[in-house]
Amino acid sequence: xxxxxxxxxxxxxxxxxxxGLVYPLAIxxxxxxxxxxxxxxxxxxxxxxxxxxxxxxxxxxxxxxGKNGKPVLDEEGEEVLVPNPAYFxxxxxxxxxxxxxxxxxxxSPNSVGAREEVREYMKEYxxxxxxxxxxxxxxxxxxDAVTQxxxxxxxxxxxxxxxxxxxxxxxxxxxxxxQVEDLISANTDGRFLGLLGEPxxxxxxxxxxxxxxxPLK
Amino acid sequence: xxxxxxxxxxxxxxxxxxxKPVGIYMSRVFTNQxxxxxxxxxxxxxxxxxxxxxxPGDEGQDWxxxxxxxxxxSLFSWLALxxxxxxxxxxxxxxxxxxxxxxxxxxxxxxxxxTNTNWQYxxxxxxxxxxxQMAGLAVQNFVSAGVGIVVVIALIRGIVAxxxxxxxxxxxxxxxxxxxxxxxxxxxxxxxxxxxxxxxxLSDSTVVHTLTGGNQILAQGPVASQEVIKELGTNGGGxxxxxxxxxxxxxxxxTNFFEMLLILIIPASLTYTYGRMVGSQxxxxxxxxxxxxxxxxxxxVVYMAxxxxxxxxxxxxxHTHAFNGSTGGNMEGKDQRFGVTGTSLWxxxxxxxxxxAVNGAFESLTGLGQAVPFANLSFSEVVFGGVGTGLYSMxxxxxxxxxxxxxxxxxxxxxxxxxxxAREIKLVSLGVLVTPLAVLLxxxxxxxxxxxxxxxxxxxxxxxxxxxxxxYLSQANNNGSALAGxxxxxxxxxxxxVGAYGISFADILGGVVMxxxxxxxxxFVLAVAGALAGKKVSPAGLGTMRTDNPTFVFLLIGIVxxxxxxxxFPALLLGPVVQxxxxxxx
Numbered sequence: 004x005x006x007x008x009x010x011x012x013x014x015x016x017x018x019x020x021x022x023g024l025v026y027p028l029a030i031x032x033x034x035x036x037x038x039x040x041x042x043x044x045x046x047x048x049x050x051x052x053x054x055x056x057x058x059x060x061x062x063x064x065x066x067x068x069g070k071n072g073k074p075v076l077d078e079e080g081e082e083v084l085v086p087n088p089a090y091f092x093x094x095x096x097x098x099x100x101x102x103x104x105x106x107x108x109x110x111s112p113n114s115v116g117a118r119e120e121v122r123e124y125m126k127e128y129x130x131x132x133x134x135x136x137x138x139x140x141x142x143x144x145x146x147d148a149v150t151q152x153x154x155x156x157x158x159x160x161x162x163x164x165x166x167x168x169x170x171x172x173x174x175x176x177x178x179x180x181x182q183v184e185d186l187i188s189a190n191t192d193g194r195f196l197g198l199l200g201e202p203x204x205x206x207x208x209x210x211x212x213x214x215x216x217x218p219l220k
Numbered sequence: 221x222x223x224x225x226x227x228x229x230x231x232x233x234x235x236x237x238x239x240k241p242v243g244i245y246m247s248r249v250f251t252n253q254x255x256x257x258x259x260x261x262x263x264x265x266x267x268x269x270x271x272x273x274x275x276p277g278d279e280g281q282d283w284x285x286x287x288x289x290x291x292x293x294s295l296f297s298w299l300a301l302x303x304x305x306x307x308x309x310x311x312x313x314x315x316x317x318x319x320x321x322x323x324x325x326x327x328x329x330x331x332x333x334x335t336n337t338n339w340q341y342x343x344x345x346x347x348x349x350x351x352x353q354m355a356g357l358a359v360q361n362f363v364s365a366g367v368g369i370v371v372v373i374a375l376i377r378g379i380v381a382x383x384x385x386x387x388x389x390x391x392x393x394x395x396x397x398x399x400x401x402x403x404x405x406x407x408x409x410x411x412x413x414x415x416x417x418x419x420x421x422l423s424d425s426t427v428v429h430t431l432t433g434g435n436q437i438l439a440q441g442p443v444a445s446q447e448v449i450k451e452l453g454t455n456g457g458g459x460x461x462x463x464x465x466x467x468x469x470x471x472x473x474x475t476n477f478f479e480m481l482l483i484l485i486i487p488a489s490l491t492y493t494y495g496r497m498v499g500s501q502x503x504x505x506x507x508x509x510x511x512x513x514x515x516x517x518x519x520x521v522v523y524m525a526x527x528x529x530x531x532x533x534x535x536x537x538x539h540t541h542a543f544n545g546s547t548g549g550n551m552e553g554k555d556q557r558f559g560v561t562g563t564s565l566w567x568x569x570x571x572x573x574x575x576x577a578v579n580g581a582f583e584s585l586t587g588l589g590q591a592v593p594f595a596n597l598s599f600s601e602v603v604f605g606g607v608g609t610g611l612y613s614m615x616x617x618x619x620x621x622x623x624x625x626x627x628x629x630x631x632x633x634x635x636x637x638x639x640x641x642a643r644e645i646k647l648v649s650l651g652v653l654v655t656p657l658a659v660l661l662x663x664x665x666x667x668x669x670x671x672x673x674x675x676x677x678x679x680x681x682x683x684x685x686x687x688x689x690x691x692y693l694s695q696a697n698n699n700g701s702a703l704a705g706x707x708x709x710x711x712x713x714x715x716x717x718v719g720a721y722g723i724s725f726a727d728i729l730g731g732v733v734m735x736x737x738x739x740x741x742x743x744f745v746l747a748v749a750g751a752l753a754g755k756k757v758s759p760a761g762l763g764t765m766r767t768d769n770p771t772f773v774f775l776l777i778g779i780v781x782x783x784x785x786x787x788x789f790p791a792l793l794l795g796p797v798v799q800x801x802x803x804x805x806x
Contacts, residue, residue: 007292010272010391015296015363017271018398022362023355026403027445030410034420034444037411042420044438044468046428053428056438058417058467061430087432094556102438103425104346104713105462107581109705110532110552111683112590115805117532117552125538142539145546146529149538152555153465153563153580159556163545192472192557199227200473201547201559210431 047207049214055207060158062100063090063210086131089175089219091160091168093206094147095124098155108151124149135171143167159203162191176217186212224527224561228519231477231565235484239508242485243492249400250373250393251497261399268395280386283750286374287743289390290367294334294739297363302330304356305348314349315424317716321347324722325709331731333357335738336364336606338450338457338576338700339691339730341708345439345460347717350422357457358446362406365453365486366397368608371742372490375612376497378749379636385753387746401486402452409448409482416478417471420444443468451482454606456576456700464566464579465555476562476579483575487604490611498636502768507614510776514603515572518592523564525588526550531803550589553581564589571596574606576700583678583687583703587799590686593701594796597693598784600655606698612745617783618767619648619748621776625765634764637757644751651744655696656787658737662729663692663791671725677705681806686795693788695730696737 034042045057055061064084066074075083086092093100097108110117125141128148133139145163160168169183176183190209193202248255269276281289304311308320320326325341332339333356344353370393377387414420419440426438443459447469450457457463464470470479488508495504527549529540542548549560558566563580570577571593582593596603602614619635623645626633633640666672667688675691676684687706694701708726712719766772 004288004292006273007289010274011289011292011296013272014293014391014394015300017268018363019300019355019359022398022403023359026406027354027358027442030407030414030445031420031422031442033411034414038414041417042414042444043423044419044421044426044440045417045471046426049431053426054431055428055436056467058471059436059438061428061436062434063430063432065432065434090432100436102436104343105439105460105466106343107462107465107553107583107704109581109583109677109703111583111678111705112530112532112550112552112586113799113802113804113806114532114678114683117530118535118805121533121536121538125536141537143543144538145543146533146538146540146548146551147546147556150533150550150552150554151584152551153553153578154462154467154555156467157555157557158467161546161556163543166545195473195477198230199477200557200562203556207431214431 047211049211054211057205057208058158059102060093060100060156061207063087063092063206088131088171090210090213091165091172091206092131094157094160095149095151096155096157097151100156102156105155107153110151121149132167132171135174136167139167158205158207159192160206162187162202162204165204165209172213176213176219178217182216186216224523227561228523228565231480235481235488238481238485239489239492242489243504244496246401246489247493247496249396250493255400257400257404265395265399268399269392272391272395274389274391276389276392279389281389282385283378283387283746283753286387286390287746290371290742291739293390293394294367297360298330298334301333301356301360302326304352305329308349308352311349311351313351313354313422316349318347318349319716319718321709321717321720322722324724324727328708328727328731331734332700333360333455333457334364335698335734336368336453336455336574336609337695337698337734337738338455339695339702339734340457340700341722341727343461343711344458345441346711350441353446353459354442358449361446361449361453361455361457362398362402363394365402365449365455365607366394368606369397369486370394370608371745372608372612375615375745375749376494378753379638380498381753382757383754385750387749387753402449405452406445406448409452410444412478413444413447413475416475417467418444418447418475419468447479448482450577451479451575452486454483454487454573454575456570458577464577470579473557473562476558476566480566480569483569483573483577484604486607487573487610490608494611500768503636506768506773507611507618509773510780511603511614513777514599514780515568518572518596519565519568522567522585522589522592523561525586526560526564528586530586532805535805550584550586553584555580567593568596570701571699572603572605574601574609574697574699576694578701581704582701583705587796590703591792591796591800594690594693594792595784597697597699598788598792599780600652600784601697601699602780609698613741616648616651616745616748617780618776619644620652621772621779622765622767624779625772625775629765631763631765634758635767637760638752638755639758644748647744647748647751651741651748652783654740654744655737658696658733659692660787660791662696662733663689666692666726666729675706675708675723675726677707679806682795682798683806686799689791689795691730692733695734698734698738
């Protein structure tokens, strides 16, 4: 028994030092030398300034400006956010695209709340896209466009979702639809080896490419 | 849809192809033979024994001594982790400036990680220092996995031993598990994950200025080194609150595939190790087959269920069919890169094993989709199960099946030539029943008291009941996945956790359940090993019931389902079954 106590005590100290400090610090050191970009979050720069991470989605909404020139506030005093029509819009997020406080939406499958939420997202989607894509009906809305992602920062949207939004982008930016569609293709992450996962359009990278090819005035 | 089945098939083929080499490797490690890592690891191993004051070889332990070492080591682990979680304020590597979470949450978290559960009432990126994640939680990810593995090895030695009462030496087994299996795979796996975009740094959060002129704060940290062992050791505790859904933990479709393989590789390969150590590969494959059938059935159900949307989505008028460029299905709580296939497969993988890491929101699965994690947990984690724990739990069911089969044909039950007698069956029954009993008691108390229902997020309805039942199923089975609305920790939006408090009832009940349902079965398993060790082996005769043919596999599957279903069926009716059969909204 005494021997177990001695060995146990030494073991937990030794293991804490080696598995808890030496191992992760060594991995950190190697990663920082060999894969510095990845190890630090795959940050993306535009004109030398970090604008985000290619792995982490971000919001393309802005505070709504009222007639008095000030941001509109909701009942709780928070700024009302509206999508910026010149950009591709990412999926709905439970966390408002937070990169430091993450949680699931935990919308349950048979809840009234879930029905209301999906209805609201569908209404907003049609309101934003329908004026530019007349053929769009509620039947044609891709599911990813009106459901919350798991991570809250899903960097991707489906190709169908992007193709619908392309009509709005082409109109707002005054460029041909085919050019927008080419940009979508260029910023689509396919399945690994054409096999694993689902294809997705990286929204941040696509919007950066858009700004480069057809800058906003 | 065919594409999805193809992905699942590829995963299964790769997994099965790895079982033999990994299984052989592990059996060589546990029979103290040379492996290709011996030249590098051998000197480190010998030095470790010297430091730990262990003389390997001449210190075989009987089951009581082995159990005592397990308990003593786990007790020290518990104390060390609790100490680390309670002293966050004075720790280095704390760029977020976090204070310690309240004592009750720390009690739950400590019990959770020492028992290989990794149930999380806290959110990592908003609660813990890098020091606590690395030196506290990740250490337990290694060693609690190690403890699970060595216990099954001790049981196998007991089954095999023809003379003597010794099951091996706990300290030697633990050191070899760490040095030859868990650490080497983790080093390579962590670097691979970083190469695919999983982060690994000690920096403070990065503030970025987004394209539309806003700010986004990106939490950073030493993620990859923890991510790999979290999957490999079937621990499952995320660095981030949303676990492997977060791109910094699971960056791409490739990392998703790789992480799922990590989760299953040891539990699946141990069946091969088992076959080798008992001297009959067919015995190992028989157990593997029973596990495999139950696994595939679960994958098929959850995948097909998620291809349809939820009742609420249909009620809202959403069309959830697939069309060109859209996968369709229930994408609520799923990320696009994984899609319905990658999230459904993961949901099955993480609940057949006791991993519990998630890459999507379980709470948002369809009613029928939720039924699969429920069913997997109801089978007491014997379908592959946790590293080590899965196989030893399954072996209890094997002995039970042998006993019941023996009763049916009217012969003294024998397993691998050893008579299964009253003492063994008593211990087996206790080992099998502890966990279900813990689940029913705790979820019953939590459902029936105001203190318990405070933790529910979805309200007093079938989903709220599901949350409660799942919370205690998950904790008792040392899984750790959750219908994550259920909570035991309230965090206000204030820096450094100021004003945060725990829901003591849920924290303590859960903590006690995790510890009890981990260590009581371990004691029974080791006692069974002790009872079997040294028993005379009688040669198989004409009347001996075979345990390596399809009939036995079928019997084993039947008994697993029977015990699980009989125990939990009434409770499951109230939650997932109601939700999958009705179109009503609650």
